[in-house]
Amino acid sequence: MNKLHIYLANLDHNFNVIRNQLSSNTAIFGVVKAWAYGSDMIRIAKRLEQLGVDYLAVAYAEEGEILRKGGIDLPILVFYPQSEGLKTIIDANLEPSLYNISLFKKFHQLLKQKNRKHYPVHIKYNTGLNRVGFNPSQAAWVLEQFKRNEFDLKSVYSHLATSESTENNSNNSQQIQAFLTIKKQHEDNPNTHPKFHILNSSGIFKNSQYEFDAVRCGIALHGFTNHPELDQKLKPLASLHSTISQIHKVKTGDYVGYDLGWKASKDSVIATLPIGHADGIARHFGHEKTQVLVNGRSAPIVGNVCMDMIMINISNISCKEGDTVVIFGPEHTASEFAISGGTISYEILSGIGPRINRVFHS
Numbered sequence: 001m002n003k004l005h006i007y008l009a010n011l012d013h014n015f016n017v018i019r020n021q022l023s024s025n026t027a028i029f030g031v032v033k034a035w036a037y038g039s040d041m042i043r044i045a046k047r048l049e050q051l052g053v054d055y056l057a058v059a060y061a062e063e064g065e066i067l068r069k070g071g072i073d074l075p076i077l078v079f080y081p082q083s084e085g086l087k088t089i090i091d092a093n094l095e096p097s098l099y100n101i102s103l104f105k106k107f108h109q110l111l112k113q114k115n116r117k118h119y120p121v122h123i124k125y126n127t128g129l130n131r132v133g134f135n136p137s138q139a140a141w142v143l144e145q146f147k148r149n150e151f152d153l154k155s156v157y158s159h160l161a162t163s164e165s166t167e168n169n170s171n172n173s174q175q176i177q178a179f180l181t182i183k184k185q186h187e188d189n190p191n192t193h194p195k196f197h198i199l200n201s202s203g204i205f206k207n208s209q210y211e212f213d214a215v216r217c218g219i220a221l222h223g224f225t226n227h228p229e230l231d232q233k234l235k236p237l238a239s240l241h242s243t244i245s246q247i248h249k250v251k252t253g254d255y256v257g258y259d260l261g262w263k264a265s266k267d268s269v270i271a272t273l274p275i276g277h278a279d280g281i282a283r284h285f286g287h288e289k290t291q292v293l294v295n296g297r298s299a300p301i302v303g304n305v306c307m308d309m310i311m312i313n314i315s316n317i318s319c320k321e322g323d324t325v326v327i328f329g330p331e332h333t334a335s336e337f338a339i340s341g342g343t344i345s346y347e348i349l350s351g352i353g354p355r356i357n358r359v360f361h362s
């Protein structure tokens with residue numbers, strides 16, 4: 001049956017590569033949102049804790065709460081708190097990223113109600129991605145708030161729109177310039193002494209001059225930098241395996257799958273695997289765009305992907321029912337697999353469905 005193998009020794013390797021890439025006083029936020037990119041948030045967080053990561057980060061308050069229930073004691077930054085999640089943030093001792101005036105005010109009110117002082121918070125600025133964040137023109141308003149003793153400003157950060165592209169990229173430069181201006185405003189203000197950070201995984205390898213005090217690293221911990229050459233330095237954590245449920249011989253002119261998705265142009269052998277949409281294999285992977293590996297040989301996915309199954313062409317491959325099939329693994333990485341279906345490693349990894357067993361290897 002299907003298994004997502006997770007090799008924790010590769011997490012150690014990737015963490016150490018990243019650690020050595022950074023100057024020694026740069027802190028690492030280990031990003032474990034989305035079930036640690038589809039693996040297991042608690043297992044990965046525990047390993048990162050052992051490796052000496054400085055901070056953890058998640059997207060939503062509920063994810064931080066799961067980490068706390070799992071026994072994680074590290075400080076946890078929540079990137080995108082929603083107003084319904086603010087109470088959970090305080091109850092689970094999480095650190096919110098405050099990204100607009102209304103969220104800021106709601107959180108302030110909650111702190112006052114609970115009579116909390118010096119609560120650790122982070123401020124996110126929008127320097128050009130136009131997703132979430134205070135506008136740089138609101139920096140004076142933000143700084144004014146930190147005269148109050150309810151808050152302790154831990155860090156100020158922003159996020160690049162094109163961190164995976166090389167230096168001298170004008171969009172990056174504009175965002176960095178805006179961030180440097182904000183940084184100066186904060187540094188000139190005696191109310192706060194935050195850390196500053198702007199880089200995610202690909203930024204670490206592409207724009208290392210902008211490390212500032214910390215980096216936020218997610219996909220690189222899982223072995224990907226968004227750049228094929230740099231990926232060589234890292235080792236993918238996850239391998240997705242399936243098995244052959246059934247083998248059919250089809251004759252010239254026979255069809256395979258829903259909507260007669262594939263027509264045999266000659267007598268062929270087809271294997272069916274017990275993995276489909278519900279497990280994270282999107283429709284775009286069908287119609288021979290994507291290969292999987294059967295006993296080391298490439299076999300294309302034929303016809304339409306089904307909810308629970310896919311069919312592959314094994315006409316020239318010697319194999320039998322029950323044999324293991326590599327959907328992705330070291331020989332055919334999640335990133336390569338993703339690209340063949342018109343997507344990226346983030347989507348493949350975080351989209352692996354809950355039906356698939358995660359098997360951890362130390």
Ligand SMILES: *Cc1c(COP(=O)(O)O)cnc(C)c1O
Nearest residue numbers: 031079159200201216217218219
């Ligand atoms: C997810 C996320 C990251 C991690 O990005 P990677 O490319 O996976 O390293 C960093 N910062 C923010 C704000 C994020 O949402």
